Amino acid sequence: MRRKLVVGNWKMHGSRPANAELLAALLAGRPYRADVAVCVPSIYLNETAATLAGSDLRWGAQDVSAHEQGAYTGEISAAMLAECGCRYTLVGHSERRACHAETDALVAAKAQAALARGVTPIVCVGETLAERDAGQTEAVVKRQLSAVITRLAHCAAEMVVAYEPVWAIGTGRTASPEQALAVHAVLRAQLQAATGHGAAMTILYGGSVKPDNAATLFAQADIDGGLIGGASLKAADFIAICRAAH
Ligand code: 13P
Numbered sequence: 001m002r003r004k005l006v007v008g009n010w011k012m013h014g015s016r017p018a019n020a021e022l023l024a025a026l027l028a029g030r031p032y033r034a035d036v037a038v039c040v041p042s043i044y045l046n047e048t049a050a051t052l053a054g055s056d057l058r059w060g061a062q063d064v065s066a067h068e069q070g071a072y073t074g075e076i077s078a079a080m081l082a083e084c085g086c087r088y089t090l091v092g093h094s095e096r097r098a099c100h101a102e103t104d105a106l107v108a109a110k111a112q113a114a115l116a117r118g119v120t121p122i123v124c125v126g127e128t129l130a131e132r133d134a135g136q137t138e139a140v141v142k143r144q145l146s147a148v149i150t151r152l153a154h155c156a157a158e159m160v161v162a163y164e165p166v167w168a169i170g171t172g173r174t175a176s177p178e179q180a181l182a183v184h185a186v187l188r189a190q191l192q193a194a195t196g197h198g199a200a201m202t203i204l205y206g207g208s209v210k211p212d213n214a215a216t217l218f219a220q221a222d223i224d225g226g227l228i229g230g231a232s233l234k235a236a237d238f239i240a241i242c243r244a245a246h
Contacts, residue, residue, distance in 0.1 A: 002202060003224075004033070004034035004218060004245035005035045005224060005225040006032075006228065007225070007228065008036075008038040008228050009228065009229050010038065010041060010233060014040065014233075019040070022238075023038070024051075026038070026239065027052070029242070030055070030056070030057070032243065034225060035056075035225075036056075037087060037088055038052075038059050038232065039088060039089070040060075041062065042062070042063075045059065045081070059085065059086060060086045060088030060122070061088075061089040062089070063089065063090060063091065064076065064121075065078070066112075066113050068113065077113070077117075081119050088160070089114050089120075090121075090124060090162075091107050091110040091114065091121045091122065091124070092104075093124045094166045094169060104144055104147035104148075105147060105151075107144070108152070111123055111151065111152060111159060112155075122160045122204070123148050123160070123161050123162065124206070124227070125144040125161065125164070126140075126141065126165045126206075127140040128166045128167065138183070145187060145190055145191075146190070149190070156191070157195040157197035157200070157201060160201070161201065162204040163180065163183050163205055163206070164205075164206035164207050165180075165183075168207025169229065170230060171207075172208050173208060174208040174209065175207055177216050180205045180217060180220065181221070181222055184203050184223055185222050188201070188222050205225075205227070206228065209226045209231060210237065211240035215244040218245045218246075226245070
């Protein structure tokens with residue numbers, strides 16, 4: 001039985017007082033039956049680590065450099081994330097693919113850089129509405145995942161995958177459980193074929209997950225939890241979503 005995982009992606013939101021309040025509420029909301037993590041803006045990683053250290057809540061980053069170190073102004077290496085105690089880093093979020101022109105190859109390199117430092121990459125894949133309407137959903141997510149599987153080779157089973165249909169992110173338009181499940185099944189089959197460990201791997205769903213739809217989504221056989229954007233900023237909503245995962 002796979003353990004459920006719920007990850008909050010704060011994106012570029014937060015402030016010291018707001019973060020302190022949110023993290024205190026998440027700590028007070030324990031215990032959760034699922035594993036719970038927050039991926040915070042990197043400037044807040046140290047404070048998050050200090051607040052959550054010693055608890056069973058986990059933390060991570062939203063991006064990582066593909067490079068080990070060097071003249072890469074503004075970038076943050078996997079070793080630095082590891083130093084901050086990051087358990088996870090997102091890679092290939094659709095906002096980075098779209099706004100920062102991240103290619104499948106770069107996403108794969110970032111996933112590899114993270115794993116090399118013991119930070120679990122949460123690899124985000126997902127189709128746009130145009131791609132879905134053109135019947136390309138399966139081809140797109142398989143292509144995105146394939147690049148990472150190839151690059152990670154024998155370590156591929158160590159990543160977490162998040163299916164986030166771009167049209168469902170921040171739109172209030174959630175994929176139906178059937179739509180999500182269909183893609184999760186495709187991804188799991190691909191992971192199983194490539195690694196032999198697909199049945200044990202964690203595949204999250206992300207895209208307008210809210211307290212009122214979380215339980216139904218998480219009850220689907222191949223959905224192992226969620227990657228939560230907007231609702232992860234509201235303590236009561238995020239706690240309710242975490243409690244819906246078990
Ligand atoms: P929303 O939950 O706000 O739709 O965002 C999803 C997301 O992008 C999480 O990474």
